[in-house]
Amino acid sequence: MGRLTPGFHRRGEGRAEDADEGRLPPGQYLTHDFPVLSAGPTPDVGTDEWTFTVQNETGDELTWTWQEFMNLPQEHPTVDIHCVTRWSKFGTTWTGVSLDTLLEDVETAADYAVAYCHGGYTTNLPLEDLTDGKAWIAHSFEDEPLAPEHGGPARLVVPHLYFWKSAKWVRGIRLTLQDEPGFWETAGYHDYGDPWREQRYSWS
Numbered sequence: 666m667g668r669l670t671p672g673f674h675r676r677g678e679g680r681a682e683d684a685d686e687g688r689l690p691p692g693q694y695l696t697h698d699f700p701v702l703s704a705g706p707t708p709d710v711g712t713d714e715w716t717f718t719v720q721n722e723t724g725d726e727l728t729w730t731w732q733e734f735m736n737l738p739q740e741h742p743t744v745d746i747h748c749v750t751r752w753s754k755f756g757t758t759w760t761g762v763s764l765d766t767l768l769e770d771v772e773t774a775a776d777y778a779v780a781y782c783h784g785g786y787t788t789n790l791p792l793e794d795l796t797d798g799k800a801w802i803a804h805s806f807e808d809e810p811l812a813p814e815h816g817g818p819a820r821l822v823v824p825h826l827y828f829w830k831s832a833k834w835v836r837g838i839r840l841t842l843q844d845e846p847g848f849w850e851t852a853g854y855h856d857y858g859d860p861w862r863e864q865r866y867s868w869s
């Protein structure tokens with residue numbers, strides 16, 4: 666905690682502006698690039714075959730086609746993102762549908778959620794971290810359709826947690842009564858992943 670990152674005080678890349686004091690979580694550096702971090706190959710998912718499903722703990726499902734999803738109310742959040750590999754990026758703008766909208770008609774007593782993806786990636790988080798304007802299924806980045814390597818056609822964006830929670834090529838969300846660790850969480854990443862508390866790995 667509170668460790669100074671090399672580059673934090675250097676000029677240019679990696680240097681936080683004075684106005685951004687307090688905006689960079691501990692142990693992070695600022696980048697203007699958009700690194701790609703994928704655990705496997707980029708799946709080729711066409712919008713004609715794309716669907717998004719929310720399943721509750723009793724197995725009830727709601728599914729949207731691409732057209733139905735695009736007809737839902739769209740939001741335009743601008744957020745800072747933080748990767749556990751220590752890069753942060755300020756002021757990224759996304760377009761997509763709030764999880765509040767997608768969960769509106771879902772009856773559930775679940776406290777947890779698992780996001781699952783084309784390619785098999787999963788990540789878990791408390792359901793309350795998806796609600797109240799904290800998470801989106803985004804299809805555009807900086808007003809352009811989301812590039813396949815960044816999760817296009819659509820990805821989860823949960824900016825207040827480390828970016829591994831922002832599942833790319835997301836297919837759906839499964840609501841669960843018990844916490845079910847996902848791909849990285851099973852491999853030793855922290856179960857929750859709060860960048861402000863440096864919850865990087867379960868052994869730290």
Ligand SMILES: Nc1nc2c(c(=O)[nH]1)N[C@H]1C(S)=C(S)[C@@H](COP(=O)(O)O)O[C@H]1N2
Pocket residue numbers: 699700701702703704705748749782783784786814815816828829830831832833834835
């Ligand atoms: N489906 C899927 N989603 C994923 C990943 C992945 O490997 N597969 N990597 C995660 C990790 S570790 C990070 S840091 C971010 C990286 O997103 P980016 O490649 O758009 O920067 O995606 C997250 N979502």
Ligand SMILES: [Mo]
Pocket residue numbers: 702748749750828829
């Ligand atoms: Mo990551």
